[in-house]
Amino acid sequence: HYGRGWLLWLFIKMDILKQQIEERKRKLAQAHETNGSKKYLTKADLEREREEKYRAEQARLEEERKRKQEEKQRELEERMRIGRPQKAVDEFKEVEYVCKLPVGDVKKRLRKRGEPVTLFGETDALREKRLIELEAVLVEQQERSGRNDFLE
Numbered sequence: 001h002y003g004r005g006w007l008l009w010l011f012i013k014m015d016i017l018k019q020q021i022e023e024r025k026r027k028l029a030q031a032h033e034t035n036g037s038k039k040y041l042t043k044a045d046l047e048r049e050r051e052e053k054y055r056a057e058q059a060r061l062e063e064e065r066k067r068k069q070e071e072k073q074r075e076l077e078e079r080m081r082i083g084r085p086q087k088a089v090d091e092f093k094e095v096e097y098v099c100k101l102p103v104g105d106v107k108k109r110l111r112k113r114g115e116p117v118t119l120f121g122e123t124d125a126l127r128e129k130r131l132i133e134l135e136a137v138l139v140e141q142q143e144r145s146g147r148n149d150f151l152e
Contacts, residue, residue, distance in 0.1 A: 031046065100128070101131075110131055113135075115131075
């Protein structure tokens with residue numbers, strides 16, 4: 001009365017159970033090899049082994065973080081050496097910035113420059129800082145071109 005679908009489901013279920021049993025046997029064989037001549041493994045032994053693997057992975061991740069931090073430090077020193085110290089120091093220290101301009105004025109000036117008023121997750125201080133950096137770049141470009149668009 002059940003048909004072929006039931007039989008197919010039963011075979012699939014049996015295959016899954018076989019895979020799980022084989023996996024457990026493989027884990028026990030590996031654990032037996034690592035523990036030497038122990039006849040059985042306790043849950044504490046398995047937990048200790050898992051914890052050791054976790055600590056080794058965390059140590060590797062910490063080493064990678066330190067390597068990245070040292071790389072950032074070298075990049076900062078390189079920027080300081082080639083003459084862009086202020087931006088490099090600001091990026092590295094991430095100094096808290098205090099707003100000096102009204103929020104409305106900052107938004108108007110960004111709109112005037114054709115920039116997005118607010119980027120995702122941007123605070124008022126970051127928005128003002130972005131405007132100041134944008135205007136500094138524009139002033140630098142104008143000094144190179146010899147014109148002053150601010151006077152127009």
